[in-house]
Amino acid sequence: MSSTISAPTSSQEPGGAPSGFEADRTSDSLGASARAYVDRVRGGDLGALPAILGIVVLGLLFFALRPETFLTPRNMANLADQAAPIIILAMGLVFILLLGEIDLSAGVVSGVCAAVMAKLLADAGAPWYVAVLAAIVTGVAIGLFTGSLVGMIGIPSFVVTLALFLGWQGFTLRLIGEGGTVPVRDPVISAISDRNLPVTLGWILALLVIALYAALQLNRWRTQRTKGLAHQPLAVVLVRIAVIAAIVLLVTAVLSVDRAPAVGVVLAGIPYAVPLVILLLLLLTFVLGRTSFGRHVYAVGGNAEAARRAGINVTKIRVAVFVIGSTLAAISGIVAAARLGSVAPGSGGGNTLLYAVGAAVIGGTSLFGGRGRVRDAVLGGLVVAIIANGLGLLGTEAYLNFIITGGVLLLAASVDALARRRAAATGH
């Protein structure tokens, strides 16, 4: 969620006679920062803009079409539950897309892992933590397998994962049996989507998240300034903190309203899926932005040959991103199973993968590698979930659902490709 510490830069070339190293500036005025941002957007680096625009426009659209149902607290909680598995799957895909690779089997892998968990719960009577652990281990193993085929043998990831897309579906079918479903009734696992944080705890966590974010941002700004490093103007940092705080408070407020359909019962609080997503967001953002592993992922995605010459083990990075992708697919599968209360042979099939790839790309992760962040999965996942949710409220027929969602993915991919061409043309 935090931006890389790139100083605001403008696109113009330093022309004319060299004037000395003082050309290296560590800070710009607020105006210069704003101009630099506009320059970046014009230069093709759209960042989170399309996703935020999408959330606002689609939100208004569905609110206009279904004023009595769309923006209700009940539907917002439902939306959060709906978005969580898409977002988590997309988080894993961000890592894979950063290398310019693709995992077409991510959706069905989430199905396999969920099936493993469900079978252990239902047939073997295993406790929830054993079942969850088994599902995650399955994800890790599958990722190692896929990653080795891509990274060590060198088969294009498109082909490997297309084959596995079919193969793993067969596996789930064998596990569950034709036409069958395995129920997931474990109270702990169901709680991920059925239960909510107590309202007070929700508020405390919300304030804690805001305080933590503000402290980290301000502390970094202070260190950068005192050590004479590149830093953004304080106003930019403060605006960013204010925006994050406003969003967190608004979401908490909406989800803390009683949304029980009947009088007499109380149903309020943040669904457990939300803190799970936030936890993953923080963890994975840290990995990508603050560790050398994350740095190497970007490097391999930007220029694999340069990374290799810099002594980075490119094969290891390739395998690792597929492991991360499949592990998150496993978690996504668990969350989806908790939401639906069962696992079927078709779990993770259909449009699961399309939604997740769409989420990452709409969020701003490039299909060409080298550009993307974990938060893209969250923003893009919300856009995709809003579309699915809104169309559901409108009662659109299934065929239209497919066409619209496919269209949105194509649109996002076009924006990505055009941004890339633009970036090449303007030297960004």
Next chain:
Amino acid sequence: MSAPTDRPEDGTPTLELRGVNKSFGAIQVLHDVHLKVYPGQVTALVGDNGAGKSTLIKSIAGIHPIDSGDVLFEGRPVTVTGPRDAAALGIEIVYQDLALCDNLDVVQNMFLGRERKTGVVLDEISMEQAARDTLSKLSVRTLKSVRQLVSSLSGGQRQTVAIAKAVLWESKLVVLDEPTAALGVAQTRQVLDLVRRLADTGHAVVFISHNMVDVFEVSDRVAALYLGRMAADIPISQVNRGEVIELITAGRSGNLGIAPAEAAAVEV
């Protein structure tokens, strides 16, 4: 900045190649190559397109394993099998195609593969400071911010970043493959100054170029490759520009270069 000097070849060369051979499949690209590179000196490596210059330095870097021959670093025989080995010895190579990551900024590129960390967390503060120090020590100008993405840099700036990256690591041998090939007048000037300054600060420098003016301006020694054979490896004061061009195009000049019989054999 001192003028190129004609120092006696005393002392141990930083890098010495003895009888290096290298083939790609059936095509032999390097034939029995000998080369000596001394500290504090710029050795120009010249030769026509396809003579094997890039192949030679990739062999030094361990990117292409050599078929036979010896590589001595500071007098000790070494086997370099990859970029990490080369870096550990103190060999830094600036490739013809630069090999920078466009999507990373200047600091991130300079520390790529060797990031400083506190625990598992990247130490951005110390990396940014060190990068800025190195760049100002090299009197690098015109770079707007060390946090600029490399994709937004001009050709000369990219070259500068690549060279600064090599300097950052206290390297003993810096190899530059055609660092001025794509540059304009002012930027070529900057890079040549930088090359000279590297040698003056004690580095052994190998400088590959097709431009004889540049070669004669910054070099102390010249090594000419002709169709994969080392035609001459001599102090630059012993030759003039015409002779170097003859060495490059014909493999020999006067009594310098590969033996007439051998040259004739090669030309067939």
